Amino acid sequence: MTSVATPGLENAPTTHSRLLAWVAEMAELTTPDRVVWVDGSDEEWTRLTEQLVAAGTFTRLAAKPNSFLAQSDPSDVARVEDRTYICSVDEADAGPTNNWMDPAEMKSVMTGLYRGCMRGRTMYVIPFCMGPIDAESPMFGVELTDSEYVVVSMRVMARIGTAALQAMGTDRPFVPAMHSLGAPLEPGQADVPWPCSTTKYIVQFPEERMIWSYGSGYGGNALLGKKCYSLRIASVMARDEGWLAEHMLILKLTNPEGAVHYIAAAFPSACGKTNLAMLEPTIPGWKVETLGDDIAWMRFGEDGRLYALNPEFGLFGVAPGTGWDTNPNAMRTIEQGNSVFTNVALTDDGDVWWEGMTDEPPAHLTDWKGRDWTPESDEPSSHPNSRFCTPITQCPILAPEWDDPKGVPISAILFGGRRKTTIPLVTQARDWNHGVFMGATLSSETTAAATGAVGVIRRDPFAMLPFIGYNAGDYFNHWVETGKSADATKLPAIFYVNWFRRDDEGGFLWPGFGENSRVLKWVVERLEGTASAVETPVGHVPTADSLDVEGLGMTPEQVEAALAVRPEEWREEIPQITEWFEKFGDKLPTTMWDELEILRSRLA
């Protein structure tokens, strides 16, 4: 315990001894002025949001109930993948796709940074649970943070506070998740609206199931229940325990006859997961309901099927491009308020606006950097990775079973990326291993969700490149083994989709958004054995007449171009895939080389 007791440390609302010892240890290291145990109540939300308004971090929106705009430091706007580490004991366990440092060395570096880093600030203790608290084995975590923005955002994104703390009892395991902005305040020093540090570390210790984050207040770097726990740490737990932690949306699709299928889909950040999860079908009689838009935990049920659960409680969606035309259900979700918007523009009547929300921009805005903005301005009003953070329970098409601790049985898994060429609109894998090959070789043009160049093609296996908490070769093998352990007739069918293919003039070949329901329809009809397909070297692609394009106004040539498998384009992929696979050495399952050989010979 601290020698001079930190206020708030003594009267903790728990007797969980490991938790108490850890909080005391971290308070002693970081020396906050006080410790506050977060209860998750409305009163606490009101107090903290008022504090954030007073600090200049938040602007209260006059036009949306209980909603706020945050403008971050312009340098702290996205995940920092080059500062993200998997500190496994053995470097080989981090693999070629993660940054690695020896855990003892990392702890020594970060202990130096953490020493005194909460001076002049409050340390908040946020007990949380990813997934329902009434699950058989609830997945607890506790985040320590000196950021009120993080506390408020975590309340939207996860089940936090007293209910989680009580369920942890006196001794249940939890993931310790330590976070600091790295911006201590000296006595009398004025604070800035968005404190952060130029030094940033986002660190996972997989063996200890522990997270240490420093220097950033932005979403994926600071809301530690999300990517750090629910993907990086959970993927390690999943490997050890025989389940899957994936970067996937979950949706429920009901056909005109009333038959229900649940679909999970993996796309890289900022490639339309939220839009697909909330899609409004354009084809009559079909219905989509939402269960999750970012993360799926999948376990086998007693019936041998794979069941998916969304561990989150809110949506942290990309704002630009979200509008009444493209995603009306997201608009209806945020309209109800209770939301935090980060790095979007402010309208003169106290509402938010961003590119793509409406066809016509308002005549005047305050942009995300706080400057006057008009349609003539050179820069967009909102940062391309600006976000809305909103309760999922406000989604008007939320499926009632979304928080069933059992999850929902998955019929199909889609993988997708953003590719201008080569990848057809939709392809069905021949079998599980071929589907794993599709996932392992998934590629996409980079987006603004991470700092760095935008539009560069990179391999993003299973859309998990920045989120696999261990060696990606072992991760591919875990997928292969998952297939082997299961009854093949009960496994989800796997598909590869690409909404982003372009024609020679650079225009999109497929209209996307609500029209993607036509692809979902084909997927379901494949499951039911009623849609036909052509067998191509890369898998089963719809025959021209099996994809419902009625009323779309596409010419047969356009449909053909969207579905085309061009051997010359695929032959260019082979050396790239070979080079990609070689990175993993003997960690790559031989079945992946076998699949590549099948592709090569089918193309010959």
Ligand code: SAT
């Ligand atoms: O920034 S987050 O990691 O929360 C969102 C994303 O990149 O998918």
Ligand code: MN
């Ligand atoms: Mn994501």
